Amino acid sequence: KALSSDPERAKHALSLMKGLFRIERDLATAPRKKREKARKAKSKPIVDAFFRWCDEQRPRVLDEAPISKALNYAHNQRVALARFLDDGRLPMTNNISERHLRREAIGRKNWLFVGSDDGARTNTIFVSLLASCQLHGIEPRAYLRDLFCLLPSWPKKRALELAPAYWRETLEHEDTQQRLAANVYRSVTLEHSPPE
Numbered sequence: 323k324a325l326s327s328d329p330e331r332a333k334h335a336l337s338l339m340k341g342l343f344r345i346e347r348d349l350a351t352a353p354r355k356k357r358e359k360a361r362k363a364k365s366k367p368i369v370d371a372f373f374r375w376c377d378e379q380r381p382r383v384l385d386e387a388p389i390s391k392a393l394n395y396a397h398n399q400r401v402a403l404a405r406f407l408d409d410g411r412l413p414m415t416n417n418i419s420e421r422h423l424r425r426e427a428i429g430r431k432n433w434l435f436v437g438s439d440d441g442a443r444t445n446t447i448f449v450s451l452l453a454s455c456q457l458h459g460i461e462p463r464a465y466l467r468d469l470f471c472l473l474p475s476w477p478k479k480r481a482l483e484l485a486p487a488y489w490r491e492t493l494e495h496e497d498t499q500q501r502l503a504a505n506v507y508r509s510v511t512l513e514h515s516p517p518e
Contacts, residue, residue: 323388331379331389338372346414354410361407365414369404372396411488418457454486465489471505472498 325332345364349357376396383390396403406412429449436442455462469484476484483492492498502508 327387328383328389331383332392334375335372335392338368338375341368342414352410357410358408361410366407369407373400373404409482411482451486458486458489460486460489467508467511468493468502471508472501475501 325336342365345360345368349360352360373396376393380390380393380397383393406414436445451466452462455465465486472484482488
């Protein structure tokens, strides 16, 4: 809508975003540290320019205009939109997640009667985790078993390492293997569960 109602501003914003997508395309197979370094050197100046431009344009547009909604969204989501700059593991957009969670969006109608708001939140978390496991080829039962074994003593600052996207890498670490081997619950469940 912004493109048809305010093409000049919309095209400027899109041109900045195209530059970011071009950089990301070039970094698609780059290791994490290289991606972080390149993002700081190449993407951060574009992101900073985009937000400066948004701040300059916001007072100049009508509140009801589609471009105003886009500018306000960018302003309000600044931290989240720029988070990818600091962590090479994070994608620039959440398009992949949106695509893979489409069936969960369809399921919303089916989940109207989950019992409570807390039940709905819990359901959403588990459905999202299971979809992420499927996306990354991880057996969900084994993932949840090991996740619950690790969570109580896992450092909060390393929480992202427990996400399905990084699970295989996390399992390879010696400290992870030691934590799992020391967990009594895991030992008992491994003895009494069917083969994975």
